[in-house]
Amino acid sequence: MTSTASRPAVADGVKQGLAQLRIETPSWGYANSGTRFKVFAQPGVPRSPEEKIADAAVVHRLTGAAPSVALHIPWDRVDDYAALAAYATDQGVALGTINANVFQDDDYKLGSVTNPDPRVRRKAIDHLLECVDIMDATGSRDLKLWFSDGTNYPGQDSIRARQDRLTEALRETYDRLGESQRLILEYKLFEPAFYTTDVPDWGTAFAHCLELGPRAQVCIDTGHHAPGTNIEFIVAFLLRAGKLGAFDFNSRFYADDDLMVGAADPFQLFRILHEIVQGGALDPALGIAYMLDQCHNIETKIPAIIRSVMNVQEATAKALLVDADALAAAQRSGDVLAANAVLMDAYNTDVRPLLAQLREESGLDPDPIAAYHRSGYQQQIERDRVGGRQAGWGA
Ligand code: AOS
Ligand code: ZN
Ligand code: ZN
Known part of the structure; x- marks a missing residue:
């Protein structure tokens, strides 16, 4: 199948498709992180939002495919967000999605926007509104909301009342958005709540987004499912x-592992990208944000993020190799084996030589990870940055 991939017409199709793919990297992926048991400090990690942006810019320079970085408030709180956006532009990247945080405060023990106490709900909503103010300053399009809200015990709170409170908070936040801004609602099956979660699945997120209006959309975090x-x-x-x-791309073996996308189940990633390609959704005009949401607890962070970008590119290239005409013909004629073979032929193609070739054609190093190791950047940050910061967990 490698010969198919290297045929000029096929290679051109892959090239055009990949040129549309933009992957946003998360500021917190560059910082120290860990589990509930231990945060492992790594040498050279960023001490400020600016240093996280500088690292994201390195990933973009080497891959050509990661032109924006998502921020997290308050982990990336600064006095002047417009200045931070200008700094990012100087570095060659843009500030992307603003991720709100209403999960890391003692007040939120029983929930944030669904908390039974109206004072806590007000505080949580005020934070979401502040995030929209920040978006105005950074020029960000998307506000991403993930709520840790839920209950641990049957009877702890009214499931239905919590949905009412959630609806009110989402409405107030949605109504604050500018014309070109969006509310992106993320769902998660469980954790940290274990009995009920207030936005546990795509159906709940979808229903709330439908009710809110056209600028409310769902985020699929690949690690948030059963x-x-x-x-x-x-x-x-x-x-x-x-x-x-x-x-929010990442990999899971068991729960919300936040491992590198494409590491645990590259076939699943390919199947997801196949739906994206079939739906014409690589086109930035459709507005889908392809973000990573990962933690690199035991591996070196910048090369891990480069690897993750490459994994998404490889899965996308394979999805772009699917022979759509042959697939449609097999589906029409009910030829189950032939249809499945079309997908498997694309999946089993080694696209790495093609991707290396496309990188060289764009003036990039064909091997971004080797280029990173050769660049001396890791040695430089390990020398220069003393006292690197934790992403936020366990702070
Ligand atoms: C939490 O499990 C979610 O995946 C969040 O999207 C994210 O990890 C967190 O909000 C960091 O910004
Ligand atoms: Zn996420
Ligand atoms: Zn998650």
């Missing part, structure tokens, strides 16, 4: 409904 969930079905459904706003 084992065996058919994520590509969710992708296809939301795309068809015009409600897929963003991905």
Whole structure:
């Protein structure tokens, strides 16, 4: 199949598709992180939002595919967000999605926007509104909301009342958005709440986004599902409904592992990207934000993020190799084996030589990770940055 991939017409199609793919990297992925048991400090990690942006810019320079970085408030709090955006531009990247944080405060023990106490709900909503102010200053399009809200015990609170409170908070936040801004609602099956979660699945997120209006969209974090969930079905459904706003890409073996995307299950990533390609959704005009949401607890962070970008590119290239005509013909004629073979032929193609060639054609090093190791950047940050910061967990 390598010969198919290297045929000029096929290579051109892959090249055009990949040129549309823009992957946003998360500021917190560059900082120290860990589990509930231990945060491992790594040498050279950023001490400020500016240093996280500088690292993101390195990933973009080497891959040519990661032109924006997502911020997290308050982990990336600064006095002057317009100045931070200008700094990012100087570095060659843009500030992307603003991720709100209403989970890291003692007040939120029983929830944030769904808390039974109206004072706590007000505080949480005020933070979401502040995030929109920040978006105005940074020029960010998307506000991403993930709520840790839920309950641990049956009877702890009214499931239905919590939905009412959630609806009120989302409405107030949505109404504050500017014309070109969006609210992106993320769902997660469980954790930190274990009995009920207030936005546990795509159906709940979808229903709230439908009620809010056209600028409310769903975020699929690939790690936020029960084992065996058919994520590509969710992708296809939301795309068809015009409600897929963003991905938080990562890999999971067991729960919300936040491992490198494409590491645990590259076939699942390919199936997801196949739905994206089939739906024409690589086109930036459709507005889907392809973000990473990962932590690199035991591996060196910048090369891990480069690897993750490359993993998404490889899965996308394979999805672009699917022979759409042959697939449609096999599907029409009910030839199950032939249809499946079309997908598997694309998946089993080694696209790495093609991607290396495309990088060289764009003036990039064909091997971005080797280029990073040769660049001396890691040695430089390990020398220069003393006292690197934790991303936020356990702070
Ligand atoms: C939490 O599990 C979610 O994946 C969030 O998207 C994210 O990890 C957190 O909000 C960091 O910004
Ligand atoms: Zn996420
Ligand atoms: Zn998560």
